[in-house]
Amino acid sequence: MTLLYEGREWNFDKVRRAHDAVSEIALDELGLDVYPCQVEVITFEQMLDAYASIGLPILYHHWSFGKRFVRDEVLYRKGFQGLAYEIVINSDPCLCYIMEENSMTMQTLVLAHAAFGHNHFFKNNHLFRQWTDATAILDYLSFARDFVSRCEDRYGVDAVERILDAAHALQMQGINRYTRRPKRSLADELARESERQAYLETTWNPLWSTLPGQKQEAPPAGVTVAPEDRAPSVEFPEENLLYFLEKNSPVLKGWEREILRIVRNLAQYFYPQRQTKMMNEGCATFVHYEIMNRLHEKRMIDDGAFIEFLHSHTSVTFQPSFEDRRYGGLNPYALGFAVMQDIQRICRDPTGEDRDWFPDIAGNGDPMGTLRDIWAHYRDESFLLQFLSPKVIRDFRMISLHGEEGRSYFEVAAIHDEQGYRSVRAALAREYECARIDPEIEVVDANMAGNRRLYLENRVHDGQRLDPPSLRATLQHVRNLWGYPVTLRETDARTGKRLSDGETEVS
Amino acid sequence: MNIIDRRLNPKGKSLPNRQRLLRRLKTQVRKAVAQSIAGRRVTEIDADRSVPVPMEGIGEPSFRKGMGGTRDMVWPGNQKFVKGDRVPRPPGGEAAGRDGAESGEGEDDFTFTLSREEFLDIFFEDLELPDMVKRRLKQSTASVPVRAGFSVSGGPQSLDVVRTMRNSMARRLALGRPRDEDLEELEAMLAEAQASGDRDAVVRLEAEIGRMRQRRLTIPWVDPVDVRYRRFESRPHPVAQAVMFCLMDVSGSMNEHMKDLAKRFFMLLYLFLQRRYEAVEVVFIRHTHEAKEVDEDTFFTSRETGGTVVSSALETASRIMTERFPVDSWNIYIAQASDGDNLSSDANRVLAEMTNRLLPACQYFAYLEVGDPPSDNWEDRSGPSELWRTYESLLAETVPLAMRRANTASEIFGVFRELFARNGVSSS
Structure with a gap:
C-alpha cells in the first residue's frame, strides 16, 4: 500500500484520502455503523466559542456561557489547559469539528476517534436511540436560539435572564429518567372502569365485611395538604421538576413555559452523554487505536506518524495514581479503553480466570461483535458491573475506600485481591450511576x-x-x-x- | 463525507454571552474601572491595558450534594494499602471527587480582563457623555487623503499619465490604428511611384494613404475612455500636535473626591485631544500661593499648604508656553480644576493674564470648579466662588472659555460641551 500522506502539513485532499482509508477499515473490518459525517475545520478561537456553548454549534445566549468562555480562554492563553482536538455533535449527519492547528496525523486520529468511534456509539447505543433525536437536534437548536432572542427583543434581556437562570439551576431536575405511561383514551378508561366494576360485583361477598378490627390506614408521613386542596389533574410525586413547573406553575406566561421546555429538552439531550461518558470515550479510543494500528500495519502511515499517534494516545489514556499530584479522578478514556481492550483479549485469548468470570464471551473469537453488542446495550454503570475484569482491577491497582462523616480517614474496604474484586467492581459501578450522583x-x-x-x-x-x-x-x-x-x-x-x-x- | 472549511466564518460567536456577563458583573466592573482610573496616568487613559475584574456573585446554584455523609469510592494506583488500613483524607475535602469538578462551582475566584473598548465604554458611562461624543472619542476624526487605486473621473491635477497612456496604447493596438511608420513608408512609396511615373501605383497608394489617414482620425491617439485619474480616499489621521496644560489648586481645601473629579476631567480632555492630534504633550502645574511644574504623581498625590493665588499658575503656564510651546506650531488647551478659592486681591492679575496672554493663545480654556458630593444640607450651598465670579466676567461669544461646576462625575462633561459641539457634534 502507498502512504496516505507524509509529513506534518495537512490539506483537504489528504484529509479526504485519510477519511476514505479510515472509513474502509471502520466499516468493513470493524463493522461499525455510522451516520454520514460532515467534517468542519475551525480555528482555535472558534473552538473556544464552541466550548462556551457546551459544544453545540448553535445555542441561545446566556451570561453563564460567557463565564465559561472567559474561564477557558484564561486557562488556554496561560497554557494551563490545551484544547480538545475535536468536538463531535450527536446529530445526523454527524458534525465533527477539527482544529486547523492539528498535524495530519492528528487529523487522521481525530477522524478515527470522532467521526467513527463516537459516531458509532451515538448511532447505536440504546440510550441515545431512545432519548435523543439526531436528525432534529440542529433544527431544534436554531429554533431555540431564535425563540430566546425574539423573547429578549420583546420582553427584555432581564426578564429572559431571570427565567433562564432559574431553568439552568434546575436542569438536572428536568430530566425524564423513565418513559411515561402512555395516556389512556377516555373510551379505554371507561371500559377499564366498567370491567373492574363487573369483577367487583361478581366477587362481592358480604362475609368479608363482618371481619372485626379493620383499621383505617394511617396517611403517609409528610402529607400536609388536605385532599380537597389538591388540583385533581396533577399527579404526585413528580420527579421532573421543570416539567412540573412548566405545566402547573400558576404564574408563568406562555413564552416562559416554552423557555423552560427548551432548557429541559437540552438537559434531556445531554443526559445519555452523562450516563455513558466513560463508555463513549472508551469506544472512541478503542476504535482509533484499532484503526491507527491497522493503518500502520498496512503501511499507509509511516513510522514517524505512528510514533506521533502513540505519543498522543498514551497521554490521553494516562492514569496517574491517587497519590500523584496530577490525580483528578479516574480517567474515563483510560478506564474505558482498558476494559474494552481486555474484552478483546478475553474473546481471543482467555485465561482460566476469564473463563470463570466471563463464561459467555471468553474465547468466542469475535471481539468486534461482542464489543458492538456491548456498545449498543450498556451504560457506564451496567458496563462496569458486567465487564470490569480482575485483570483490569489488578492493572489499575484499584482500591475501594469507605469514608464516614466526621472521620479524618478513609477505611480501605477492598483492594485488588481475590476477596476484593467483586466489591471493588460493585463500588466502582455505583460511582458511575447518575441516579446516585444526583x-x-x-x-x-x-x-x-x-x-x-x-x-x-x-x-x-x-x-x-x-x-x-x-x-x-x-x-x-x-x-x-x-x-x-x-x-x-x-x-x-x-x-x-x-x-x-x-x-x-x-x- | 463532506469537508467544510469554517475558518473564515466569523469568530466571536460568544460575544453576546460576554456582554451579558458584563451586565451581570456591573458592580464589580464599575468598581474595577474606578480603581483603575485612580491608578492610571492621565496619558494612559487610552492605553490598551487590561483591567482585571473579579468574578464574584455569579455562582450557578443547583440542587447538589454537599460533602457530608458516608461515601464509598474507588481510586487507582494503590501501592501499599491492604484491607482494613486507614488512608488519611486528602486536604481540602474530597476535591478530587467527581462532584466538585462537575458542578463548576468554586472556580469563580479568578479574574477576567476588560478590553480597551469595554473600559472606555464604562468610563464614558460615568461621565454621561452623549452618544455622538462617545463615538467621536473612540474614533479619530481628522482625515488625510490616501491613494486608493484609479478612477475614470477626476480633476486634471490628478491625471495619471502612465496609466492613461498604457490604456491608450492597448486600445490602439487592439483596434489596429495605423502607426506613423506605416504612413511614412507609404508616403515614401508614393513619392517613388510619382517619380517613376507609375500612375496605377500612385492612385492605389493615394487611396491607401487616404484610408489610413481617415482611420487615424476615427481612432484617436488618446480617447476619453483611456483617461485614468489617481483616486484618493480620505483616511482618518491625526494632523498636528497639541499641548494640554493641567492646572490644579492643591491647597488643603481640595479633598480626595475633588481630586478624583479633577483627574477624570483631565483624562477626558486628554482623550479628546489624543483623537485629534498626533502628539499630545501634557504639562502639569499645581499651585497654592505659588505655582510649580511637576510630574503627574506629585500632581495628584502631594498636598501642599498655603494660600491660594491662581494668577501664579496662570503666569507659570504662560511662561512655559512662550518658552517651549510657540503658538504657531502647537495647539494649546488649558484645563483648570479648582475649588474656586482665590485671594480676592488676585482677581485683577488673573483677568490681565487671561485676557492678554492665555485666552488669545489657546484653543480652549476649560475651567472646572469641583465640589463635594451634593448633600441635603442647604447651608452647604454657597453662592458663586471668588474665581467663578472672576472668570464669569470674561465670558463672551468669541472667547474660548468654558466653565462648569461639578459635584459628581456625571457633571464634568458640561464643561466640554462647547468644545465637542464646535467640532460638529450637537450635544443634547
Missing part, C-alpha cells in the same frame, strides 16, 4: 386551592445532604418559577423520617 428530589405536593405552597422532598441516601448555600439559592429559583412559597424537606431514604433541620422554606 440528589433524589421530587415534587410531593402542592396546595392549589389555598396558599399555593409547593412541597418538595429530597430523599437522602447515606447521609449525603444538599449543599446548604446552593440549596437556598436554588430554592429561590424554584420560588420565582412557581410564584408562591416553596418548602423542601429532607428525609432519610431508608427510614422515611424527616432529618433534623431538614426543612428549608422560601416564602
Whole structure:
C-alpha cells in the first residue's frame, strides 16, 4: 500500500484520502455503523466559542456561557489547559469539528476517534436511540436560539435572564429518567372502569365485611395538604421538576413555559452523554487505536506518524495514581479503553480466570461483535458491573475506600485481591450511576386551592445532604418559577423520617 | 463525507454571552474601572491595558450534594494499602471527587480582563457623555487623503499619465490604428511611384494613404475612455500636535473626591485631544500661593499648604508656553480644576493674564470648579466662588472659555460641551 500522506502539513485532499482509508477499515473490518459525517475545520478561537456553548454549534445566549468562555480562554492563553482536538455533535449527519492547528496525523486520529468511534456509539447505543433525536437536534437548536432572542427583543434581556437562570439551576431536575405511561383514551378508561366494576360485583361477598378490627390506614408521613386542596389533574410525586413547573406553575406566561421546555429538552439531550461518558470515550479510543494500528500495519502511515499517534494516545489514556499530584479522578478514556481492550483479549485469548468470570464471551473469537453488542446495550454503570475484569482491577491497582462523616480517614474496604474484586467492581459501578450522583428530589405536593405552597422532598441516601448555600439559592429559583412559597424537606431514604433541620422554606 | 472549511466564518460567536456577563458583573466592573482610573496616568487613559475584574456573585446554584455523609469510592494506583488500613483524607475535602469538578462551582475566584473598548465604554458611562461624543472619542476624526487605486473621473491635477497612456496604447493596438511608420513608408512609396511615373501605383497608394489617414482620425491617439485619474480616499489621521496644560489648586481645601473629579476631567480632555492630534504633550502645574511644574504623581498625590493665588499658575503656564510651546506650531488647551478659592486681591492679575496672554493663545480654556458630593444640607450651598465670579466676567461669544461646576462625575462633561459641539457634534 502507498502512504496516505507524509509529513506534518495537512490539506483537504489528504484529509479526504485519510477519511476514505479510515472509513474502509471502520466499516468493513470493524463493522461499525455510522451516520454520514460532515467534517468542519475551525480555528482555535472558534473552538473556544464552541466550548462556551457546551459544544453545540448553535445555542441561545446566556451570561453563564460567557463565564465559561472567559474561564477557558484564561486557562488556554496561560497554557494551563490545551484544547480538545475535536468536538463531535450527536446529530445526523454527524458534525465533527477539527482544529486547523492539528498535524495530519492528528487529523487522521481525530477522524478515527470522532467521526467513527463516537459516531458509532451515538448511532447505536440504546440510550441515545431512545432519548435523543439526531436528525432534529440542529433544527431544534436554531429554533431555540431564535425563540430566546425574539423573547429578549420583546420582553427584555432581564426578564429572559431571570427565567433562564432559574431553568439552568434546575436542569438536572428536568430530566425524564423513565418513559411515561402512555395516556389512556377516555373510551379505554371507561371500559377499564366498567370491567373492574363487573369483577367487583361478581366477587362481592358480604362475609368479608363482618371481619372485626379493620383499621383505617394511617396517611403517609409528610402529607400536609388536605385532599380537597389538591388540583385533581396533577399527579404526585413528580420527579421532573421543570416539567412540573412548566405545566402547573400558576404564574408563568406562555413564552416562559416554552423557555423552560427548551432548557429541559437540552438537559434531556445531554443526559445519555452523562450516563455513558466513560463508555463513549472508551469506544472512541478503542476504535482509533484499532484503526491507527491497522493503518500502520498496512503501511499507509509511516513510522514517524505512528510514533506521533502513540505519543498522543498514551497521554490521553494516562492514569496517574491517587497519590500523584496530577490525580483528578479516574480517567474515563483510560478506564474505558482498558476494559474494552481486555474484552478483546478475553474473546481471543482467555485465561482460566476469564473463563470463570466471563463464561459467555471468553474465547468466542469475535471481539468486534461482542464489543458492538456491548456498545449498543450498556451504560457506564451496567458496563462496569458486567465487564470490569480482575485483570483490569489488578492493572489499575484499584482500591475501594469507605469514608464516614466526621472521620479524618478513609477505611480501605477492598483492594485488588481475590476477596476484593467483586466489591471493588460493585463500588466502582455505583460511582458511575447518575441516579446516585444526583440528589433524589421530587415534587410531593402542592396546595392549589389555598396558599399555593409547593412541597418538595429530597430523599437522602447515606447521609449525603444538599449543599446548604446552593440549596437556598436554588430554592429561590424554584420560588420565582412557581410564584408562591416553596418548602423542601429532607428525609432519610431508608427510614422515611424527616432529618433534623431538614426543612428549608422560601416564602 | 463532506469537508467544510469554517475558518473564515466569523469568530466571536460568544460575544453576546460576554456582554451579558458584563451586565451581570456591573458592580464589580464599575468598581474595577474606578480603581483603575485612580491608578492610571492621565496619558494612559487610552492605553490598551487590561483591567482585571473579579468574578464574584455569579455562582450557578443547583440542587447538589454537599460533602457530608458516608461515601464509598474507588481510586487507582494503590501501592501499599491492604484491607482494613486507614488512608488519611486528602486536604481540602474530597476535591478530587467527581462532584466538585462537575458542578463548576468554586472556580469563580479568578479574574477576567476588560478590553480597551469595554473600559472606555464604562468610563464614558460615568461621565454621561452623549452618544455622538462617545463615538467621536473612540474614533479619530481628522482625515488625510490616501491613494486608493484609479478612477475614470477626476480633476486634471490628478491625471495619471502612465496609466492613461498604457490604456491608450492597448486600445490602439487592439483596434489596429495605423502607426506613423506605416504612413511614412507609404508616403515614401508614393513619392517613388510619382517619380517613376507609375500612375496605377500612385492612385492605389493615394487611396491607401487616404484610408489610413481617415482611420487615424476615427481612432484617436488618446480617447476619453483611456483617461485614468489617481483616486484618493480620505483616511482618518491625526494632523498636528497639541499641548494640554493641567492646572490644579492643591491647597488643603481640595479633598480626595475633588481630586478624583479633577483627574477624570483631565483624562477626558486628554482623550479628546489624543483623537485629534498626533502628539499630545501634557504639562502639569499645581499651585497654592505659588505655582510649580511637576510630574503627574506629585500632581495628584502631594498636598501642599498655603494660600491660594491662581494668577501664579496662570503666569507659570504662560511662561512655559512662550518658552517651549510657540503658538504657531502647537495647539494649546488649558484645563483648570479648582475649588474656586482665590485671594480676592488676585482677581485683577488673573483677568490681565487671561485676557492678554492665555485666552488669545489657546484653543480652549476649560475651567472646572469641583465640589463635594451634593448633600441635603442647604447651608452647604454657597453662592458663586471668588474665581467663578472672576472668570464669569470674561465670558463672551468669541472667547474660548468654558466653565462648569461639578459635584459628581456625571457633571464634568458640561464643561466640554462647547468644545465637542464646535467640532460638529450637537450635544443634547
